[in-house]
Amino acid sequence: MATQTHTNATDMDQADPIGGGHHSFRVEGISKSFRHVQALEDVSLAVDHGEVIGLVGENGAGKSTLLKILTGVLQADEGQLFVDGEAVTFKNPREAANYGVSLVHQEQDIITTMRGYENLYLGREIERFGVLEKEQMRKEAQAFVDDLGINIDMQEHVRDYTFNERQMLEIAKSFHVSKKSENPVILLDEPTAGLEESGRQILFDLVNDLRDRATFVFVSHELDEVLQISDRIYVLKDGERVDDTTAAEATTDSLQQAMVGRETADEYYRVPDQQRDTELGETTLTVDKAAHEDVVGPVSFSVREGEIFGIVGVEGSGKQRLGRLLAGDLDITQGSISVDGTTLHRPTVSDMVDAGVGYIPKDRKSEGLLLYQSVLVNTSLAMVRDMHGNVPLLDLDAEEEATLDAIEELSIKTPGPKALVHGLSGGNQQKVVIARWLAQETPVLVMDNVTRGIDVGAKEEVYRLCRELTDQGVSIVFIGDELPEVIGMSNRIAVMANGEFVGEAFDASLGNKPTEQELIQEMI
Numbered sequence: 001m002a003t004q005t006h007t008n009a010t011d012m013d014q015a016d017p018i019g020g021g022h023h024s025f026r027v028e029g030i031s032k033s034f035r036h037v038q039a040l041e042d043v044s045l046a047v048d049h050g051e052v053i054g055l056v057g058e059n060g061a062g063k064s065t066l067l068k069i070l071t072g073v074l075q076a077d078e079g080q081l082f083v084d085g086e087a088v089t090f091k092n093p094r095e096a097a098n099y100g101v102s103l104v105h106q107e108q109d110i111i112t113t114m115r116g117y118e119n120l121y122l123g124r125e126i127e128r129f130g131v132l133e134k135e136q137m138r139k140e141a142q143a144f145v146d147d148l149g150i151n152i153d154m155q156e157h158v159r160d161y162t163f164n165e166r167q168m169l170e171i172a173k174s175f176h177v178s179k180k181s182e183n184p185v186i187l188l189d190e191p192t193a194g195l196e197e198s199g200r201q202i203l204f205d206l207v208n209d210l211r212d213r214a215t216f217v218f219v220s221h222e223l224d225e226v227l228q229i230s231d232r233i234y235v236l237k238d239g240e241r242v243d244d245t246t247a248a249e250a251t252t253d254s255l256q257q258a259m260v261g262r263e264t265a266d267e268y269y270r271v272p273d274q275q276r277d278t279e280l281g282e283t284t285l286t287v288d289k290a291a292h293e294d295v296v297g298p299v300s301f302s303v304r305e306g307e308i309f310g311i312v313g314v315e316g317s318g319k320q321r322l323g324r325l326l327a328g329d330l331d332i333t334q335g336s337i338s339v340d341g342t343t344l345h346r347p348t349v350s351d352m353v354d355a356g357v358g359y360i361p362k363d364r365k366s367e368g369l370l371l372y373q374s375v376l377v378n379t380s381l382a383m384v385r386d387m388h389g390n391v392p393l394l395d396l397d398a399e400e401e402a403t404l405d406a407i408e409e410l411s412i413k414t415p416g417p418k419a420l421v422h423g424l425s426g427g428n429q430q431k432v433v434i435a436r437w438l439a440q441e442t443p444v445l446v447m448d449n450v451t452r453g454i455d456v457g458a459k460e461e462v463y464r465l466c467r468e469l470t471d472q473g474v475s476i477v478f479i480g481d482e483l484p485e486v487i488g489m490s491n492r493i494a495v496m497a498n499g500e501f502v503g504e505a506f507d508a509s510l511g512n513k514p515t516e517q518e519l520i521q522e523m524i
């Protein structure tokens with residue numbers, strides 16, 4: 001990535017970035033508690049015009065609570081916010097936006113059935129005598145994103161946008177709601193989660209191009225990205241600010257140590273625990289010339305018991321669609337899939353679940369979870385069909401027992417099985433999705449960016465879990481955007497381009513891991 005680390009306009013306050021001088025945005029002594037839980041305690045930070053500030057910390061460190069306070073979703077118990085030296089209190093996001101403070105959400109906050117310009121003006125539509133001025137909004141919206149350097153068609157329905165284009169629309173929205181401010185403060189909450197390499201480059205270029213028009217706070221679990229784009233970095237742990245440093249002085253290791261209070265293990269992906277070829281069992285999954293229309297395939301591969309089969313590719317390569325095809329969510333228009341010897345030609349989602357294939361989608365919140373249902377309900381979703389010989393009768397005792405076993409086995413941090421999934425951290429939400437398939441001993445798991453949007457500690461937990469599953473003979477199809485992760489976790493790695501595999505899969509056994517450069521050469 002060609003983007004360089006910037007260090008402008010920050011040197012004067014490096015020794016004490018909070019005290020002294022005039023900051024465009026400042027937080028002093030913010031504290032917030034929920035009943036007996038102290039979410040934030042005496043947190044202070046400051047941002048100067050044109051800066052990009054990194055904000056990192058494990059799930060539960062207080063980042064989300066702080067962002068909600070900065071945007072008026074929550075009010076602090078103690079402390080004060082300042083915008084251009086003026087003490088302010090935001091009672092809601094609209095008041096924050098009036099002062100130029102807006103948030104780009106981690107989970108995209110757009111309506112896919114509406115057009116781009118309709119999303120941009122949502123809640124602030126232009127009307128005359130009660131009639132929407134659609135053509136005026138469309139023209140002004142297109143001119144607005146063009147001026148920002150964002151290349152999207154605002155007339156198109158958002159459902160037809162790529163994931164990258166949707167993220168660009170989110171950023172355009174944040175500028176649009178803050179357009180009355182001379183110096184907007186844009187809070188980016190995991191903006192690269194789910195973006196592929198090209199999308200990240202576009203995002204970083206956009207942030208750097210807009211530095212003279214806005215101030216950015218960049219929240220991410222991807223520490224290499226935080227180091228690359230930020231001027232200064234704040235670290236939160238257990239609700240407190242435990243470190244602040246320039247990006248030039250920080251390293252991935254130093255940030256990880258500050259975040260988790262310990263050194264991260266060198267063997268991050270538990271490579272020594274990887275199953276060796278001689279330890280792999282029989283073939284559990286066979287994909288034979290499977291295709292979906294002219295979008296995916298034909299693709300052929302097989303996965304053995306205890307094996308992790310990685311799949312990588314650039315945006316639009318077809319790897320996400322292949323995952324959906326393996327889950328039965330896309331029709332197989334050619335070829336077949338076999339699971340434990342049972343061949344399926346046009347399987348549905350239910351067929352694949354019955355055959356023993358579990359799917360963990362890229363977007364867990366919209367596709368993988370019922371957020372306002374309990375851990376118990378989410379965990380037992382795939383079990384109902386099997387409790388009474390495919391007759392959908394509930395066995396509440398069996399559900400609760402399986403859920404309690406999963407909570408213990410996966411170390412899910414939850415008040416109990418009846419707690420709503422919405423209130424769990426991202427890492428624990430992902431464990432609930434995995435628990436659903438463990439509850440019925442699913443032999444094949446298709447994981448699409450399984451660590452998306454979760455922190456360093458939670459990722460280590462997921463990697464450990466994957467290794468334990470393969471020890472038990474589970475086969476994993478590991479689709480990922482993070483090349484180091486896929487390389488570290490996989491036994492073999494296939495590269496996709498234009499809906500098909502490029503050549504033979506790479507050997508990624510112990511001592512034979514391919515390099516990122518080798519994969520990229522095939523990807524592009």
